[in-house]
Amino acid sequence: MIRIKKEIFDRMEELSPSERKVARALLADYPSSGLGSTGQLARAAGTSAPTVLRLVARLGLGSYAEFQKHLRDEIMHDLNAPVRRAESEAPREDRTDVGRSLAERRDLLDRLGSTVSGSEIERAARLLASEPKAVLISGGYYSRFLAEILARQLDQITPNIDFLPDPLGYNVGKFYGAKRNTVVVLFDLRRYQLEAAQVAALAKREGASLIVITDEEISPIADKADVVLAVPVGGIPFDSFAPLMVLVEVLVEAVLRAAGQKGIDRMKLWEDRSYLERTPHPQPDEAASPSQEAS
Amino acid sequence: MIRIKKEIFDRMEELSPSERKVARALLADYPSSGLGSTGQLARAAGTSAPTVLRLVARLGLGSYAEFQKHLRDEIMHDLNAPVRRAESEAPREDRTDVGRSLAERRDLLDRLGSTVSGSEIERAARLLASEPKAVLISGGYYSRFLAEILARQLDQITPNIDFLPDPLGYNVGKFYGAKRNTVVVLFDLRRYQLEAAQVAALAKREGASLIVITDEEISPIADKADVVLAVPVGGIPFDSFAPLMVLVEVLVEAVLRAAGQKGIDRMKLWEDRSYLERTPHPQPDEAASPSQEAS
DNA sequence: GATGGTTCGAATCGTTCATAACAAAAAACC
DNA sequence: GGTTTTTTGTTATGAACGATTCGAACCATC
Structure with a gap:
């Protein structure tokens, strides 16, 4: 049995940019978005119907109808899985409020595995580990914290990391400085x-590569992005940052792998310096750009 | 949410003979057979397309499209049900590096449920929701970010929240100000x-209540604490903040519940203000203490 | 065996569909 | 820098679609 989802995950790499947009739209609302017409899916992905068909063809399916047939088989299979039966028909064990909050976030994390594909993370990691002239990282009102954590951790692996608290204000010069070979990470x-x-x-406009980290219903700026990393955020009653946090950490680890020995060397350098600086007076606070120790 | 399957079961009686044939065909191959065209379903049922449409109309749906929409919602709901753990869905075994990083964090989260008890979180929440004269929040080099997120979110629920970037430096006065009835949260x-x-x-020494958030092997300062919230951090190869992030969010939700209507009122106030402030000029950046919108 | 009320499918209409062919645009290559 | 190759949206077309209409078939009751 062909598993469309797995197939898409595995072949994400060999897709063209527009086809990838379709793939992302499909995964973001899976499998529902694949059950409509080519036009609907194309609209959701921001491309055209023929692109949808090209994706289908690249998956080895001869027609859209065949694609949908496989999708439906997959649904039938998953819905009738014996595990699911037992659980869905038995009433959910009632839990405490805290337990429920917790379980909900664990579910989000499970979903993270299926909304963002490993190869996309790898692609982002390769971009970041390629030692670009500059890596500019920025975020929104809350997500800026995640952005900053990412910046600090990346800074330990690879040089030229910049966190921009105010990308359009006094930080704007950064964009004009290094033209090519710049990577921008945007939350x-x-x-x-x-x-x-x-x-x-x-x-x-300045020719930088753009990595966008967004939620499932995908930010309007995703079109412009070279890599889109979509995370589930839940939203009942509040959005959760947990999957985002995990994504950041997974991304950092991927960058470390991609950077290889260079990254490890830099990290060591870091540790030495941190010990030297920590003993005198513990942490005199610092500005925007990352500096010393841990915890 | 309308459950097509249940609806059909319940109303089987009031259907005409041909409509019943359609209903049976639908249930026999549910939900797959409902995702095709009216003609296909009619053929499977041995009747004609108009009969299918009449059945749909009798279920109270205005069109076949609407019927399919409900069907797909149902599929989405069932497929994303918080059960999907032991099941085939995701690329389970393919053990890529990214997959492993991810799985490891999910395991951490599972452990979080057992390292920190719900009642401890509730106790911390009650403390924080009791409207103390001051709530002082601080953290280490990395954990300060989590501390700040906690501060911002708590600030939306209850007053007198202070994030201290430098608790022993220029912020130290805060400790001497309000003697009793102060809660200190320390990462x-x-x-x-x-x-x-x-x-x-x-x-x-100043008589404040102390909530310490630490990792499993428990900080030396935990002795002094009134509440200790211990989270697993993993540490292979790096510590993860994901459980910490989750703890923060769960704690915030618990505080909101403990604060009751007061908390909700304050949150609403917040939203109103945020809209007022957001429209003029989008976020001119800000200092440490929490202010307006989201994202 | 006529009557009134359902039930149902053939025929039909306007729309949307999947798909192929094509051309413009972008990327990659030498 | 120019040329191939790839990518991608536009257009065209015939088939299939959902939805409506309408008359035939059916069933009960008198």
Whole structure:
């Protein structure tokens, strides 16, 4: 039995950019978005119907009808899985409030595995580990914290990392400095900020590569992005940052792998320095750019 | 949410003979047979397309498209049900590097449920929701970010929240200000900083309640704490903040519940203000203390 | 065996569909 | 820098679609 989802995951690499957009749209609302017409899926992905068909063809399916047939088989199979039967018909064990909050976030994390494909993370990691002239990282009101954590951790692996607290304000010069060979990482979550769109436009205009980290219903700026990493955020009653946090960490580890020995060397350097600096007076606070120790 | 399957079961009686044939065909190969065209379903049922449409109309749906929409919602709901653990869905065994990083964090989260008890979180939440004169929140080099996220979110629920970037420096006055009825939240993770011990000692000397958030092998300052929330951090090859992030979110939700209507009112106030402030100029950046919108 | 009320499918209409062919645009290559 | 190759949206077309209409078939009751 062909598993469409797995197939898409595995072959994400060999897809063309527009085909990837379709793949992302499909995974973001899987499998529902694949059950409509080619036009609907194309619209959701921001491309055209023929592109959808080209994706289908690349998966080895001869027609859209065949694609949908496989999809439906997959649904039938998953829905009738014996495990599911037992659990879905038995009433969910009632839990405490805390237990429920916790379980909900664990579920989000499970879903993270299927909304963002490993190869996309790898692609982002390769971009970041290629020692670009500059890596600019920025985020929104809350996501800026995640952005900053990413910046600090990346800084330990590879040079030229910059966290921009105010990308359109006093930080704007960074974009004009290094033209090519710049990578911009942008966090843009629900309640998408117009600012993010401006930053994205600016980045692309200057020829930078753009990595966008967004939630499932995918930020409007995702079109412009070279890599889109979509995470589930839940939203009942609040959005959760847990999957985002995990994505950041997974990405960092992937970058470390991609950077190889260079990254390890830099990290060691880091540790030495940190010990030297820590003993005198513990942590005199610091500005935007990352510096010393851990915890 | 309308459950097509249940609806059909319940109303089987009031259907006409041909409609019943359609219903049977649908249930026999559910939900797959409903995802095709009216003609296909009609053929499977041995009737005609109009009969299918009449059945749909009798279920109270205005069109076949609407019928399929409900079907797909149902599929989405069932497929994303929080059961999907032991099941085939995701690339389980393919053990890529990314997959492994991810799985490891999910395991950490599973462990979180057993390292920190719900009642401890509730106790911390009650403390924080009791409207103390001051709530002082601080953290280490990395954990400060989590501390700040906690501060911002708590600030939306209950007043008098303060994030202290430098608790022993220029922020130290906060500890001397309000004597009793102060709650101090301290993040202290592996490579425990001596600073944290000093802050803890100071806090207790001034009679404040102390909540310590630490990792499993428990910070030396935990002795002094009124509530200790211990999270697993993993540490292979790096510590993960994901469980910490989750703990923060779960704690915030618990505080919201404990604060009751007051908390909700304050949150609403917040939203209103945020909309007022957001429209003029989008986020001119800000200092440490929490202010307006989201994302 | 006529009557009124359902039930049902053939025929039909306008729309949307999947798909192939094509051309513009972008990327990659030498 | 120019040329191939790839990518991608537009257009065209015939088939299939959902939905409606309408008359035939059926069933009960008198």
